[in-house]
Amino acid sequence: MPDIRPLASTEIDVVGAVLGLARLHQGDGVYLVAWQGSEPLGHAHLALTDPPELQDVEIRLEYRRHGVASSLTAYAEDEARRRGFHRLRLDVSVDNAPAQALYRRCGYASAGEAPRRVTGTIQLRTGPIEVDETLLVWEKRLSGGPHTTVSSRPDAG
Ligand SMILES: CC(C)(COP(=O)(O)OP(=O)(O)OC[C@H]1O[C@@H](n2cnc3c(N)ncnc32)[C@H](O)[C@@H]1OP(=O)(O)O)[C@@H](O)C(=O)NCCC(=O)NCCS
Structure with missing residues (x-):
């Protein structure tokens, strides 16, 4: 299991050297980074909009199919729940079969x-990119408490 934690400002250089951090300057959320020791494996951006959105899930090629994205997604869900949200949204491209399989699971x-349909130039931390894709809007209802809860609190909403 990777160690997952919000990106600290002191970690931007080491994470940005191997992962996109494309939404770093978006300013409406938090990057969650999965680590194995001092090695960043992947990240996800949790936009704290209403409803919150899971964005920019990216796992380094050599660390894929080891459950890293699944762990980041579960962590983002706990984080959203902890902040009082009851659902989490995401956009996934009609052409991105791996991501659809991940999120469906x-x-x-x-x-x-x-x-x-989204077309045009998007400005990312790493520079501008041209996009032309069709996005599906998916969501999940978040029930119960965080996965990390160790004791139940009867008053918890
Ligand atoms: C899609 C992506 C995030 C998946 O990350 P990952 O860490 O490999 O995913 P996981 O290991 O948690 O996969 C969980 C399940 O999702 C499905 N899945 C993941 N990648 C898949 C693939 N390439 N093909 C088919 N199913 C896939 C499988 O059911 C998998 O379980 P399994 O490995 O036991 O079969 C990763 O391939 C990636 O970074 N892709 C490029 C960026 C991207 O497309 N991000 C999504 C933007 S919406």
């Missing part, structure tokens, strides 16, 4: 909204 399904 994590319990996400269509939010019932029409697919959205």
Whole structure:
């Protein structure tokens, strides 16, 4: 199991050297980073909008298919729950079969909204990129307390 924690400002250089951190300057959320010792394995951005959104899930090629994205997703869900949210959303490209398989397995399904075509230039930390893709909006209802809860509190909402 990787160690997951919010990105600290002192870790930006070491994480940014091997992962995109594309939404670093978006300013509406927190990057969650999975580590193995001093090695960053992958990250996810949790935008603290209402509802919150899981964005920029990226796992380094050599660490894929080891459950890292699943662990980051579960951590993001706990974080959203802890902040009082009852659902988590994400956009996934119609062409991204691996990501769809991941999110389906994590319990996400269509939010019932029409697919959205996105075209144009997007400014990322790493520079501008051209996009032309169709995004599906998926979401998951977050029930119960955080996975990390060790004791139940009857008054917890
Ligand atoms: C998609 C991505 C995040 C998955 O990360 P990961 O750490 O390899 O995912 P996990 O190991 O947690 O996978 C969990 C499950 O998702 C499904 N899955 C993940 N990658 C898959 C793939 N390439 N093909 C088919 N199913 C896949 C499988 O069911 C997998 O379980 P299994 O390995 O026991 O079969 C990773 O491939 C990646 O970084 N891709 C590039 C960036 C990207 O597309 N991000 C998503 C943006 S919405």
